[in-house]
Amino acid sequence: MTVDRPAAESGTHALVRRWLDSGRLDVPLPGSGATAQRWHRLMNLAEEDLGAGRLAEAHTDAAAILHELGEKPPNPHELWGVWAAESSTLRLVAKAVSDNVFRLDGTKPWCSGASLCTHALVTAEIESGQRALFAVALDAPTVTALPSVWSNIGLASTDTRAVQFTATRAVHVGAAGGYLERAGFWHGAIGVAACWLGGAHAVARPLYRYAVERAEDPHLLAHLGAVDATLAGADAMLSVAAAQVDADPFDRTDTARLLARRTRAVIEHAVEEVITRTGRAMGPEPLCHDNLHAQRVADLVIYVRQSHAERDLADLGRLCRPRR
Structure with missing residues (x-):
């Protein structure tokens, strides 16, 4: 090259x-x-x-x-x-x-x-x-x-x-056309979301430390509680998705796309919550003075835009809606 x-x-x-x-x-x-x-x-x-x-x-x-x-x-x-x-x-x-x-x-x-x-x-x-x-x-x-x-x-x-x-x-x-028609295409899409989730855990880490130093700040604790809950939910969704893929590796039930859209939506929501709430809880100081945290936030903001946002949510809506 x-x-x-x-x-x-x-x-x-x-x-x-x-x-x-x-x-x-x-x-x-x-x-x-x-x-x-x-x-x-x-x-x-x-x-x-x-x-x-x-x-x-x-x-x-x-x-x-x-x-x-x-x-x-x-x-x-x-x-x-x-x-x-x-x-x-x-x-x-x-x-x-x-x-x-x-x-x-x-x-x-x-x-x-x-x-x-x-x-x-x-x-x-x-x-x-x-x-x-x-x-x-x-x-x-x-x-x-x-x-x-x-x-x-x-x-x-x-x-x-x-x-x-x-x-x-x-x-x-x-x-x-085989690349897009594989069950593994959707399994790979969840692998990307697993990386988003790892990035969200890294971005959230300073908030847990701040909560030790500011244990009496109710607003910070509220943000931490929300972040902890949304990360736990995303972690659980990833585990559930893994079990479903192992139960149906060849997508005989034709649900791999639905599973991928749902898992990515849950994790994307967690990412957005973490970015927003860590910023609101800790203020500008770590974003301006902590090079590692600032880089992690910047990386995560870009990476999660590999999602197509409302287009992907609309696809999830089509897939999960009841059939007449």
């Missing part, structure tokens, strides 16, 4: 590498009977560092996708991304070269770990107009991470930017 390299030497990259090399990213597959263990590991990693957790989640999702679609897993020491975002102005197309080999041309937006990942699963448009999934080695000189236009400190450490492909060799993974 052609790229300016400073981001690749970031603390976030080093941390993800340590997790990868130490085996902390070797998590059970969704629906394997240990989904709760998988999601709690992702939550704990994100609580340690949300930017690194974002990259870790993508790597574990890539491994799960490859397994579900019958492909071999990532090799040791490879760090994979999943680049599936679409844009109204940028287009990536794939043309067949041989049975399973394609050529990618165009630009992919929102590529997290652009200069950090060694490989990526990338969606592109094929001749039929469908989206298909491809595995790409990112060390090819035909892959170029474009200059970053990121303007926010939130998740800046993930090095998310557009990547240009020019006659890049790519291997087709699964059937056309």
Whole structure:
């Protein structure tokens, strides 16, 4: 890959590498009977560092996708991304070269770990107009991470930017449309929410400390009580969702989408409560003088916007409404 390299030497990259090399990213597959263990590991990693957790989640999702679609897993020491975002102005197309080999041309937006990942699963448009999934080695000189236009400190450490492909060799993974039609697509969506929840726990941590120092402040205690309750509820929802995925790993009941929408909505609400109530309870001091807390809040504000807000809630409403 052609790229300016400073981001690749970031603390976030080093941390993800340590997790990868130490085996902390070797998590059970969704629906394997240990989904709760998988999601709690992702939550704990994100609580340690949300930017690194974002990259870790993508790597574990890539491994799960490859397994579900019958492909071999990532090799040791490879760090994979999943680049599936679409844009109204940028287009990536794939043309067949041989049975399973394609050529990618165009630009992919929102590529997290652009200069950090060694490989990526990338969606592109094929001749039929469908989206298909491809595995790409990112060390090819035909892959170029474009200059970053990121303007926010939130998740800046993930090095998310557009990547240009020019006659890049790519291997087709699964059937056309298979990426979106998998039960695992919705399991992966809950994995993202597990990371949001880990970030929320990290943002809430100073509020618990403040409550020790300001034990007689009724307003702070009220905010803490609300935060504690909403986090406990989100934790419970994640555990319930894990049990349901393990009970129906192939989505025979056709409820995976409903479960994902519901779980993400509960966790997104918890995130918003935590951000709002910690700010109201503690005031500007930790946001202005505590670099770690300020970074965690900024990271979480950006990450949770991976939700589509009211659009996702409307989809949940359609899925949960009674049928006539």
